[in-house]
Amino acid sequence: MDDGVILKLLLFANVVSLVLLSKGIYDLVKNNELSKRILTYILLFIYFIGFVYIENMLLEKGLKDYVDISMLISVTFFTQLAFIFILITNKIAKTVSNNDEIEVITNKVKIYKTLIEDKINNGDLFNLTKIKIQNYRTLIEYSSDKTFNSILSYASLLVKKHRNDRNVSIFYDTNEIIIIGNLTNKDKINNIALEVYELLIQPIKMKGKNFILQPIIGNVIYSNDIDNADEMLKRVDIACYKAKKLGLVIDFYSENYAQSINDEVDILSKLVHAIPNKEFELYYQPIVNSIDKTLHGYEALIRWPQKDGSMIPPDKFISIAEKNNYIKGITQWVVSQVASDIIRLKNDNLNFQVHINISTLDLYDDDLYNQLFDMVVNKHLEPSSMILEVTESALMSDVDAAYLMLSKLSELGFYISIDDFGTGYSSLSLLRILAFNQIKIDQSFIRNMAVGNSDYAIVASTIYLAHSLGCNVVAEGVEDEHLFAELQELGCDYVQGYYISKPQDIDSIINWSLKLIEREKMSAIA
CATH class of the missing domain: 1.20.5 (Single alpha-helices involved in coiled-coils or other helix-helix interfaces)
Structure with missing residues (x-):
C-alpha cells in the first residue's frame, strides 16, 4: 500500500x-x-x-x-x-x-418503599423524614419543571452531604425529599431536622437566578404498630400536614392528631348529605335584660344530631364546612329556618329579635345579601327581627369588604352585632370604621372576671366604650349569679348563658318563654 x-x-x-x-x-x-x-x-x-x-x-x-x-x-x-x-x-x-450521593432514577417511589418494607420486615429501628417544598408550584412557574427538578436534586445533594452518613438513604421526587435514617431519639431527629431546614432556606443559585425554598419537615419514628411502608408514608404525610396547619416548619406524627384528621374526614363525608337530608337542627338560647331579667331575644345555635344519639358540636364541623365551601349552604339553611321560626314565635306573641351567626365567607360575596333581600322584599320579613352576629376576627380578614357588606345589610334594616369582641387585634379601629348596633363580649373574659383583674378591667372598659358609641352590650357565658350581679353593677345591658337557660329547641324555648312572661306578670301583680 x-x-x-x-x-x-x-x-x-x-x-x-x-x-x-x-x-x-x-x-x-x-x-x-x-x-x-x-x-x-x-x-x-x-x-x-x-x-x-x-x-x-x-x-x-x-x-x-x-x-x-x-x-x-x-x-x-x-x-x-x-x-x-x-x-x-x-x-x-x-x-x-x-x-x-443521589441516584436519579425513574422508579424512586418503588425503591424507597421497598427499602422501608425491608426495614419493617427485618425489625430494624429507623426514622422517616419527609421534606415538602411548599412553594414548588411558584418556583416551576418562575423557571420550569426541568429547572425545579435540578433544584430539588441539588437540595437533596446538600442534605446528603450534611448528613454524611452511609446508613442514611435519600431520595427526591416531584416536590419532596425522603430521608430514611437510623435514629430513634426524637430530640436528635428534631435537631438534625432544624439543621436541614436552615440549610435548605438558603438561596440556591441555578442558571443565574437565586431560588428560595420553603420547606416543611415531617418526621415519624418506626413503631411496632406499623405493618407496611404505606402506613409509614401516611404517617409522615400527616406529620407534614400537622406542621403546615399549626404554622410550624418541623413536626412529628402524633396519634391524637391523626385521629383528629380521621374525624375531620368522617365529618366532611357526612356534611355532603347533611343539608339535603335535613339533619341540622336549631336551638335557641335566651338573652335577658340585666336589670330585671325580662326576655330580650334569642341566639340561634345550630346543632347536628347523629343517628346513634350523639351530637357533633359546631366547633367541630363549622371550620370544616368553611374550609370545604359548605358553610354558605349551612348559613342559607339557618337564615331560612330562623325566618320560619320567627313566624312561630310571633304567633305566640313572642316578638323578640333572633341573633344569627354569620361566617367569614358569607361577608365576602352577595349570596347572603341576595337571600335576605329576597326575604325582606318578597316574603315580608322584618329586618329588625334579626341581629346578624359577625366575629371580630372575620371582620379583620378584609375590613374593606366587610364594611361594604355590613353597610348594605344595615341599609336593608338588619341590626349588626360584633361577636366575641376583645379576641381580635384591632378592636378600636373596627369600632371607628364599621357600622354596628351591638357588641357581644367574649365569654372568656366574662368567666374570668371574678379571678382576673385584667379581665374585669377589659369588660368594664368595653361596656363604657360601647355606651359612648351608642351601642348596647351583651355578655356571653354568664354561668352564675355572682357574674350576673357584677355585670349588672357595671351597667351591661343584656346577659346570656346557662345561668339564664341552656339552648333549647323551638318548641321548648316557646314554652320556656311563655312561662317566663307569665311569671313576670304574676310578679307585677304581686
Whole structure:
C-alpha cells in the first residue's frame, strides 16, 4: 500500500473518530465546570489548526512532506485521546457521584418503599423524614419543571452531604425529599431536622437566578404498630400536614392528631348529605335584660344530631364546612329556618329579635345579601327581627369588604352585632370604621372576671366604650349569679348563658318563654 493511501485512511479515521466523540464533546462544553470547558476549547482549537494544516499541505505539496503531515495527524490523534480521557474521567465522576450521593432514577417511589418494607420486615429501628417544598408550584412557574427538578436534586445533594452518613438513604421526587435514617431519639431527629431546614432556606443559585425554598419537615419514628411502608408514608404525610396547619416548619406524627384528621374526614363525608337530608337542627338560647331579667331575644345555635344519639358540636364541623365551601349552604339553611321560626314565635306573641351567626365567607360575596333581600322584599320579613352576629376576627380578614357588606345589610334594616369582641387585634379601629348596633363580649373574659383583674378591667372598659358609641352590650357565658350581679353593677345591658337557660329547641324555648312572661306578670301583680 502506497503512502498516499495510508495518509488518506489516517485522515478519514481522524474525522470518523471526531464524529464519534462529538456527543461527548458537546456535553463537556454544555454541562461541565469551567475548567473542563476551557480545556475542551483549547483541545478543539489545537485539533482544528492541525487538521487545516494537513489539508493545506496535501493540496500544496502532495506527499513531499510526508513526515510533517504524519506528525500533524499524530497531533490531532493525541487531542482526540485527550478528549477520550476527559470523557472517561467525567463519566466515572458522574457514576461515583450518583452511587455515593443521589441516584436519579425513574422508579424512586418503588425503591424507597421497598427499602422501608425491608426495614419493617427485618425489625430494624429507623426514622422517616419527609421534606415538602411548599412553594414548588411558584418556583416551576418562575423557571420550569426541568429547572425545579435540578433544584430539588441539588437540595437533596446538600442534605446528603450534611448528613454524611452511609446508613442514611435519600431520595427526591416531584416536590419532596425522603430521608430514611437510623435514629430513634426524637430530640436528635428534631435537631438534625432544624439543621436541614436552615440549610435548605438558603438561596440556591441555578442558571443565574437565586431560588428560595420553603420547606416543611415531617418526621415519624418506626413503631411496632406499623405493618407496611404505606402506613409509614401516611404517617409522615400527616406529620407534614400537622406542621403546615399549626404554622410550624418541623413536626412529628402524633396519634391524637391523626385521629383528629380521621374525624375531620368522617365529618366532611357526612356534611355532603347533611343539608339535603335535613339533619341540622336549631336551638335557641335566651338573652335577658340585666336589670330585671325580662326576655330580650334569642341566639340561634345550630346543632347536628347523629343517628346513634350523639351530637357533633359546631366547633367541630363549622371550620370544616368553611374550609370545604359548605358553610354558605349551612348559613342559607339557618337564615331560612330562623325566618320560619320567627313566624312561630310571633304567633305566640313572642316578638323578640333572633341573633344569627354569620361566617367569614358569607361577608365576602352577595349570596347572603341576595337571600335576605329576597326575604325582606318578597316574603315580608322584618329586618329588625334579626341581629346578624359577625366575629371580630372575620371582620379583620378584609375590613374593606366587610364594611361594604355590613353597610348594605344595615341599609336593608338588619341590626349588626360584633361577636366575641376583645379576641381580635384591632378592636378600636373596627369600632371607628364599621357600622354596628351591638357588641357581644367574649365569654372568656366574662368567666374570668371574678379571678382576673385584667379581665374585669377589659369588660368594664368595653361596656363604657360601647355606651359612648351608642351601642348596647351583651355578655356571653354568664354561668352564675355572682357574674350576673357584677355585670349588672357595671351597667351591661343584656346577659346570656346557662345561668339564664341552656339552648333549647323551638318548641321548648316557646314554652320556656311563655312561662317566663307569665311569671313576670304574676310578679307585677304581686
